Amino acid sequence: MLLKSCMDSLYFASDEDFQALDRISRLMKVPQRITDSEFESDSVSNPKRRIIVANELPLIATYDGERKKWDFQYNKDSLVLQLKDGFPDDEEVLYVGCVKAVIDPEDQDEVSQVLHNDFGCYPVFLNPRIQHEFYDGFCKHYLWPLFHSLLPMTQSQTMAYKHEQWMAYVSVNMDFTRKVMEVMDGDQDFVWVHDYHLMLLPTFLRKDYNRVKLGFFLHSPFPSSEIYKTIPVREYILRGLLNCDLIGFQTYDYARHFLSCCRRILGIDYESKRGYIGLDYYGRNVSIKILAAGIHMGQLQSALSSEITVELARQLKKRFEGKIVMVSVDDLDIFKGITLKFEAMGTLLDRFPKLRGKVVLVQIVNPARCAGQDVDDMRTEAFSIAKQINGKYGKAGYEPIVFINRAYSTIEKAAYYAIADCCVLNAIRDGMNLVPYKYTVCRQGSPALDKALGIDEESTASRKSVLIVSEFVGCSPSLSGAIRVNPWDIEAVADAMHQAVTMKDNEKQLRHEKHYKYISSHDITYWTRSFHQDLEKACAEHDSKRCWSMGLGLSFRVISLPPEFRRLKECTIVEAYKKTDSRLILLDYDGTMTAGDFVDKTPGKGVISVLNRLCSDPKNLVFIVSGRGKDTLSKWFSQCEGLGISAEHGYFTRWKKHSPWETSSLSTDLQWKKVAEPVMQIYTERTDGSFIEEKESAIVWHIQDADSDFGSWQANELLNHLENVLANEPVVVKSGKEIVEVKPQGVSKGLVVEKLISAMKSKGKTPNFLLCIGDDRSDEEMFETIDNSVTTHSLPANAEVYACTIGQKPSKAKYFVDDTDVVLKILDSLANNSVGLKPVSFQETVVNEIRHQHEEKTIVKDSEP
Numbered sequence: 014m015l016l017k018s019c020m021d022s023l024y025f026a027s028d029e030d031f032q033a034l035d036r037i038s039r040l041m042k043v044p045q046r047i048t049d050s051e052f053e054s055d056s057v058s059n060p061k062r063r064i065i066v067a068n069e070l071p072l073i074a075t076y077d078g079e080r081k082k083w084d085f086q087y088n089k090d091s092l093v094l095q096l097k098d099g100f101p102d103d104e105e106v107l108y109v110g111c112v113k114a115v116i117d118p119e120d121q122d123e124v125s126q127v128l129h130n131d132f133g134c135y136p137v138f139l140n141p142r143i144q145h146e147f148y149d150g151f152c153k154h155y156l157w158p159l160f161h162s163l164l165p166m167t168q169s170q171t172m173a174y175k176h177e178q179w180m181a182y183v184s185v186n187m188d189f190t191r192k193v194m195e196v197m198d199g200d201q202d203f204v205w206v207h208d209y210h211l212m213l214l215p216t217f218l219r220k221d222y223n224r225v226k227l228g229f230f231l232h233s234p235f236p237s238s239e240i241y242k243t244i245p246v247r248e249y250i251l252r253g254l255l256n257c258d259l260i261g262f263q264t265y266d267y268a269r270h271f272l273s274c275c276r277r278i279l280g281i282d283y284e285s286k287r288g289y290i291g292l293d294y295y296g297r298n299v300s301i302k303i304l305a306a307g308i309h310m311g312q313l314q315s316a317l318s319s320e321i322t323v324e325l326a327r328q329l330k331k332r333f334e335g336k337i338v339m340v341s342v343d344d345l346d347i348f349k350g351i352t353l354k355f356e357a358m359g360t361l362l363d364r365f366p367k368l369r370g371k372v373v374l375v376q377i378v379n380p381a382r383c384a385g386q387d388v389d390d391m392r393t394e395a396f397s398i399a400k401q402i403n404g405k406y407g408k409a410g411y412e413p414i415v416f417i418n419r420a421y422s423t424i425e426k427a428a429y430y431a432i433a434d435c436c437v438l439n440a441i442r443d444g445m446n447l448v449p450y451k452y453t454v455c456r457q458g459s460p461a462l463d464k465a466l467g468i469d470e471e472s473t474a475s476r477k478s479v480l481i482v483s484e485f486v487g488c489s490p491s492l493s494g495a496i497r498v499n500p501w502d503i504e505a506v507a508d509a510m511h512q513a514v515t516m517k518d519n520e521k522q523l524r525h526e527k528h529y530k531y532i533s534s535h536d537i538t539y540w541t542r543s544f545h546q547d548l549e550k551a552c553a554e555h556d557s558k559r560c561w562s563m564g565l566g567l568s569f570r571v572i573s574l575p576p577e578f579r580r581l582k583e584c585t586i587v588e589a590y591k592k593t594d595s596r597l598i599l600l601d602y603d604g605t606m607t608a609g610d611f612v613d614k615t616p617g618k619g620v621i622s623v624l625n626r627l628c629s630d631p632k633n634l635v636f637i638v639s640g641r642g643k644d645t646l647s648k649w650f651s652q653c654e655g656l657g658i659s660a661e662h663g664y665f666t667r668w669k670k671h672s673p674w675e676t677s678s679l680s681t682d683l684q685w686k687k688v689a690e691p692v693m694q695i696y697t698e699r700t701d702g703s704f705i706e707e708k709e710s711a712i713v714w715h716i717q718d719a720d721s722d723f724g725s726w727q728a729n730e731l732l733n734h735l736e737n738v739l740a741n742e743p744v745v746v747k748s749g750k751e752i753v754e755v756k757p758q759g760v761s762k763g764l765v766v767e768k769l770i771s772a773m774k775s776k777g778k779t780p781n782f783l784l785c786i787g788d789d790r791s792d793e794e795m796f797e798t799i800d801n802s803v804t805t806h807s808l809p810a811n812a813e814v815y816a817c818t819i820g821q822k823p824s825k826a827k828y829f830v831d832d833t834d835v836v837l838k839i840l841d842s843l844a845n846n847s848v849g850l851k852p853v854s855f856q857e858t859v860v861n862e863i864r865h866q867h868e869e870k871t872i873v874k875d876s877e878p
Contacts (some may be wrong), residue, residue: 015849026556061289062105062202063545066193068210069149070134074114083124084130090423092232092537093207096307099541108134110190117142124383135194139185145177152210153383160233161348161442162210162240163817173385183213183567190217200224200555203548206257213249215256216569223560223571226552226607228544228644230261231445232306233485238273240721247278254296255281256570259550261302261544263445263487268303272743273820277721282757288791294825296558296573300551301538303489303544305854307536308450313353314428317459327465333432336411337514339481340433341425342448343440345381350439350483350500355398355414357439362406362413365511372436375429376414392418403631408817431462435479435513438486439468445487449480449495453528477521481506490533494524527576536669561821572821581817581828583842586784587865589813590843591781594632597769598843599795601787602646608833611698614649623840628655630847634773634780636767638663640791642708643674662756662791663765664710664826677710678761685742686712691756700727711756728753749790762787763794781812784843785826786836788819796825 030412040635049061071091075084087094097106098365121138128134157166165173183799189211192206199468203226206214215227241247253273254260262268268290275281281302283292290301315389316322343349350512359376361678376399381388395486401412406413430436436452456478468475468699483487489497496509560571590596594633602604626633636657650656658667666675690705693714697703702719705712713733716724731753736747742757766785773780796816802808816826819833830836 041302046863062107062111062198063100064107064193064196064202064204064206065093065096066109066189066214067207068430069113070108070110070128070132070136070647072112072134073361076114081122083114089312092306095312095537096205096541096874098309098311099538100545106133107130109189109196109291110134110137111139111144112136114607119180135192135196137185137188143181143184146178147185148210149383150178151177151182151387153373154385156209157233158347159237159240159244159265162234162236163348163442164240164243173528174280179246181462181762184213184215185671186831187217189743190647192215193218194221194274194531197222197225198617200226202226203545205230205544205548205553212565213253216249216253216567218497219256219571220562220569223562224555226548226555227815228259228261228548229257230302230544231444232263233265235262235267235270235274237270237420238277241270242276246567247274251275251279251328252568252570253300255279255292258297261304263488263494264301264420265303267444267487268301272301273722274753276779282723282725284641289369293823294377295563295570295821297571298551298570300547300555302544302547304540305487305535306445306447307538307540308447308454310454310536310538312425313427313451313454314459316424317431317455318460321422322424322427322431322467323461324670325425325429328464329428329465331433333373335371336373337368337371337435337546338370338433339435339513340377340429341374341436341437341439341629342377342379342421342429342450344379344440345388345701346393347385348388348440348442350441351376351378351395352391352398353441353500353503354437354439354506355395355402357503357510358414359398359402360407360503360507361510362402364507368511368514369413370408370411371790372510373411373413373415373418374435377417377421377426377429378419380420382432388521391442426451427455430468432456435481435510437481438483438488439481439498439506439784440483441500442485443483443679447488447494449482449528450532451531452480453478454760457529476525477518478525478528479516480519480524481509481513491535492528496762563821574821574823577827579822579828581815581839581841582828583857586813586815589815590782591846593813594785595780596630596633596771596782597773597780598627598633598635598764598771599638599783599785599787600636600840601789601792602637602641604788605786605833605836606637616649619837621650623837623844624650624653626844626847628653630844632848634769636765636769638762638795643667647755657769659762659765661708662760662762663768664757666768677757682743683710685744685755688742689735689740692738693731693753694736696727696731700724703727705810710760711754711805713755714753715751716753717751724751750832761794762791763798766795766798766802766837773805779809782810783812784807784815784817786817787826792818793825800825 039762068089071088071094072085073088076082077084084094093108100106112124112128116138118138121136125136128136154172155174157170163172182799184289193214197204200222204218207230208274212229215229218225218227235241244250254276260271262271263276272290272292275283281292281294283290284564292298292301292304327385341351341354342352354374356375361372362369373799377381396416399416402414403412430452433452436449438446438449440446448546456475458466480492482492483494483499483500484497485500489495496512498506498509500506508580558573559576561574562569563572564570602616603614606616607614624635627633634657635655636659637650638659640662641660643658644663646660647667650658654670656667659665664677667673689712690707693705693712696714697705700716700719700723703714703716703724704718705714714728716728719727727750732746732748735753735755739746744755745758748756770780783799785799787793787795796818799814799816803812803814808814815828817828817830818824818826819830821829821831830839
């Protein structure tokens with residue numbers, strides 16, 4: 014069986030290697046898309062399958078001691094189980110995750126078979142010690158607090174980073190990956206990974222399946238870049254997420270923090286187009302999805318119609334007769350703001366004596382998801398505050414705070430929601446929290462519940478609810494009618510409680526209708542379908558590109574490029590060079606002839622030697638095409654007699670050292686500079702690290718030394734400002750990588766290529782060999798012009814054309830080389846095969862120059878703070 018990954022590697026080979034593909038049966042001779050039918054496979058096309066991967070399987074496990082057997086049933090409250098209702102009935106949904114129980118190794122095979130056959134679940138069994146280090150250690154006591162914006166202050170704290178816990182996290186993610194690969198049917202299935210426990214899984218999975226259709230949804234918050242940057246393994250986690258096709262977040266804030274981290278840590282910018290946000294990650298488009306999760310409407314409405322719910326609601330109404338009930342349901346953890354809520358309740362009763370004996374706060378606390386001193390302390394403090402308030406304001410038959418500290422079922426919670434006048438969510442930080450959604454639906458009621466509570470089911474006026482929601486939870490933006498509070502402001506929360514219990518019924522009704530309309534239309538089914546529609550769209554171009562694996566370990570990434578894009582080898586181009594007699598060689602300088610991270614850009618002896626030897630061949634026309642000024646380039650290449658130079662993107666051209674500089678035929682009126690420069694100066698003064706570079710024909714504003722986020726924001730502002738003030742001037746305002754440039758219209762490196770080809774044709778020397786090498790966005794103009802010249806037959810049909818970029822990345826060029834060292838080697842090989850020159854081995858000057866560059870790079874790197 015011929016794997017796609019093998020095909021991709023072959024297609025990225027050089028021309029001579031590409032010829033070897035002829036020996037492979039049923040393979041096209043010309044690079045183009047290869048359909049699935051052209052790969053040998055024993056399997057036929059299967060319907061789409063959805064593989065849901067989460068830390069825990071959606072199961073409840075119980076052990077029967079008498080039978081010595083494990084029994085399982087679906088956990089209907091599990092979000093990943095509820096996802097299934099969002100998929101078409103004919104699509105198979107499978108689950109990968111851990112069983113929430115300790116299964117004896119001797120029973121694991123039997124349990125796996127049962128779960129596979131009866132539930133479509135594939136369990137991952139972890140070593141108990143590794144499980145503890147992974148979940149209780151790295152996940153819950155390090156990532157969880159940090160993702161909720163809480164930093165460990167000392168290394169002795171339980172929430173501090175520990176390397177052994179990180180290694181457990183890596184190990185568990187690898188175990189999950191192996192299980193997913195057991196389940197997968199090649200790269201035809203869709204894989205949806207959930208939450209922060211498995212952020213490395215995408216890296217491991219894409220390493221073996223380059224085209225896997227992979228989505229990820231983060232249910233927790235994502236911290237700001239200033240907090241996230243404190244993670245010692247920050248790059249590995251970011252790259253793990255970027256190995257997905259679609260990354261989902263609950264709110265825009267969380268997505269914004271993630272995008273900021275990508276820019277600040279990895280230097281990757283995002284683009285927003287037609288409502289979609291995406292990042293280009295080595296040729297792969299990684300889409301960003303912002304959509305809050307929803308609830309399962311059918312399941313909750315079914316619970317409201319249950320006889321148990323109806324009877325319990327009737328009892329609760331009788332118990333709290335004449336009371337105004339506020340309800341809260343929270344997990345027992347340090348971020349739910351339970352103690353702050355209790356303090357606000359005490360302040361409410363203190364400031365409004367008339368409410369004493371009337372207002373009750375029912376606090377239901379779900380069991381803690383992990384053990385720890387922080388959880389124990391929080392529980393003790395909450396009980397203490399509740400006891401103090403109840404002792405101060407309580408009386409016979411009345412407790413201001415009803416503290417329920419045990420697991421309650423969905424039915425029991427639904428009964429409390431149904432009789433409560435208000436729901437309070439006071440978390441100091443939370444990913445989403447669906448409690449307000451469930452409360453609102455329960456207040457909508459059901460015929461059976463309405464009858465039990467004495468509500469007129471035909472009257473919409475009887476449907477009313479009030480929400481008090483913290484500003485720092487994910488559901489807050491979607492609940493526009495809620496009373497939003499800062500949980501740290503105790504008095505403000507008390508005021509919100511007073512507003513809620515004294516609000517007029519008409520206002521409660523309008524707020525309820527607004528919330529219910531949104532919640533019922535954005536349920537779990539809507540969320541699931543929307544996510545997978547975007548995932549399918551994000552994966553639509555998988556088969557039209559070739560994938561190239563790069564990097565080791567957790568730095569692994571896949572480069573996705575057009576099928577005709579491949580590596581340029583010396584022997585390929587030398588053979589073409591030797592058999593041609595009219596050659597045009599176009600070379601960018603910065604980043605092409607010298608590494609882009611050097612401070613000193615002056616060309617070394619090796620570069621000068623290679624250029625001189627190329628220029629000495631009468632069959633060659635060699636040009637440096639650069640954005641730099643003509644004075645700088647003249648000085649640097651003063652030793653190259655026959656070298657042509659095109660400066661400032663083609664505004665100035667010189668054919669040889671002693672030739673006069675030719676100016677573009679465009680208007681030489683540069684009065685617009687008097688308008689542009691003062692505007693740039695304003696932004697320079699306001700943006701620390703930025704500076705202005707003035708050329709004869711253009712002005713460039715640089716921000717490479719500025720803060721990445723602020724600099725990018727200022728660059729966008731400057732771009733819009735300049736476009737407005739220069740709207741009637743014959744100039745182009747362009748943004749590039751860390752620059753904003755203003756230059757005359759019609760000036761580009763692409764026009765330089767047209768001009769040189771036309772000049773050679775006018776002399777009867779139409780080039781039959783064209784080599785163009787560049788590395789940045791402006792060089793893409795040259796590549797595009799060259800491609801057009803081939804298409805329009807401006808070059809001979811048998812011309813040898815090599816448009817080459819530096820690095821494996823999206824480009825209009827057909828070839829790539831890895832770095833500037835390879836460029837010098839290729840140019841040296843061409844020079845050694847030039848007419849009138851004695852062929853020699855790789856020149857010592859070039860070797861010394863490359864060695865010198867490496868030494869400089871090492872020195873610069875080592876000297877960085």
